[in-house]
Amino acid sequence: xxxxxxxxxxxxxxxxxxxxxxxxxxxxxxxxxxxxxxxxxxxxxxxxxxxxxxxxxxxxxxxxxxxxxxxxxxxxxxxxxxxxxxxxxxxxxxxxxxxxxxxxxxxxxxxxxxxxxxxxxxxxxxxxxxxxxxxxxxxxxxxxxxxxxxxxxxxxxxxxxxxxxxxxxxxxxxxxxxxxxxxxxxxxxxxxxxxxxxxxxxxxxxxxxxxxxxxxxxxxxxxxxxxxxxxxxxxxxxxxxxxxxxxxxxxxxxxxxxxxxxxxxxxxxxxxxxxxxxxxxx
Numbered sequence: 001x002x003x004x005x006x007x008x009x010x011x012x013x014x015x016x017x018x019x020x021x022x023x024x025x026x027x028x029x030x031x032x033x034x035x036x037x038x039x040x041x042x043x044x045x046x047x048x049x050x051x052x053x054x055x056x057x058x059x060x061x062x063x064x065x066x067x068x069x070x071x072x073x074x075x076x077x078x079x080x081x082x083x084x085x086x087x088x089x090x091x092x093x094x095x096x097x098x099x100x101x102x103x104x105x106x107x108x109x110x111x112x113x114x115x116x117x118x119x120x121x122x123x124x125x126x127x128x129x130x131x132x133x134x135x136x137x138x139x140x141x142x143x144x145x146x147x148x149x150x151x152x153x154x155x156x157x158x159x160x161x162x163x164x165x166x167x168x169x170x171x172x173x174x175x176x177x178x179x180x181x182x183x184x185x186x187x188x189x190x191x192x193x194x195x196x197x198x199x200x201x202x203x204x205x206x207x208x209x210x211x212x213x214x215x216x217x218x219x220x221x222x223x224x225x226x227x228x229x230x231x232x233x234x235x236x237x238x239x240x241x242x243x244x245x246x247x248x249x250x251x252x253x254x255x256x257x258x259x260x261x262x263x264x265x266x267x268x269x270x271x272x273x274x275x276x277x278x279x280x281x282x
Contacts, residue, residue, distance in 0.1 A: 057245045064237040064246035071233035072253050075219045078147075078229070082154045083212055089155060090162030095192065097163065098170050103248070111163070118160035123218060124154040131225035150222030158215055165207050169200035209265035216258055220250075230254065 005013070042048060097111045118126070130153045135144035143149075171194050174208075181191035223231035230250045237246035 001196070004278065028043075032182075053245050055248050057243060060241075060243050060245040061249050064234065064249050067233045067237055068230050068246055068250050068253060071228055071230035072250070074227070074229045074240075075254075076257070078151055078154070078218050078219045078222065079212075082151050082158070083215060085155045086158045086162050086211075087208075089159040089165050091197075092171060093159060093163035094166030097167050100188075113161040115163055118157050119164075121156045121157070124152065124221060124224065126157050127221060127224055130156075131222075146225035147222070149229050150225050150227055153266070154219065154222070155217065158211060158218075162208065162211055165204050165211065166200065169204035170196060172203060173199050193272075206265055206269040209261065209268060213258055213261050213265065217254060220254065 014047040093111050093114065096107050097115075099107060118218050127150060130149040131146050134142065134149055135146075177195055177199065182188075186194065219227060220231040223235065224227050226232070228236070230253060233246075234246035234250040238244055
């Protein structure tokens, strides 16, 4: 005989279902009302026809889409390459920052100075300094491609942030984990590699994904160096007729590119919150 819920349990299930349906209906109605109010309010402003023609021209958006999409593909490649380099450099800096002993004091100071410097400098300023300053030195054997220096500016800046994220993860691992690893005969390097770092990396995945979302958007800043990415392509399209719809197209493409990664970040954060810190140490 299969299990059947009691009458009281069935009443509870029905009550919860009614409350859920009521909440969904209220949320749907309120969303529709807010959207309608925004559309009516903005559409009734005196300057809306001019704004619509300048920023939301469907024909102009369609004509600009191929060029902007081609530039966006460059942004995606920059994000992938720079993201991998940032993870490697950031993790290396975090490990160096956590080295123990007075002999490593100069290393810790140098890493701390690096993170303080590049977290304090605006990314746009780093782009200008590297993209225009280094090629102006005319050093033999040094590339002058703005794409390379734009990527270098992204790596240098974001590595400082990612290093601090990794360092927080490493220091969140309880010291007893290191002590247990050393008592089993593991060296310092082995305990970091096989015990500390796996736990630390697992704990900092959500903030790392948030940094990747920011990197995905900030990759568009390399346009200031003349690199023809999505933003620069939109600027070129706009220069022909001074219609700003291509910028809106670029913004929409960036949003469509960012939303899946943002939802992945939320899912990972919820999943880690579900089995908590204890799950990271098993």
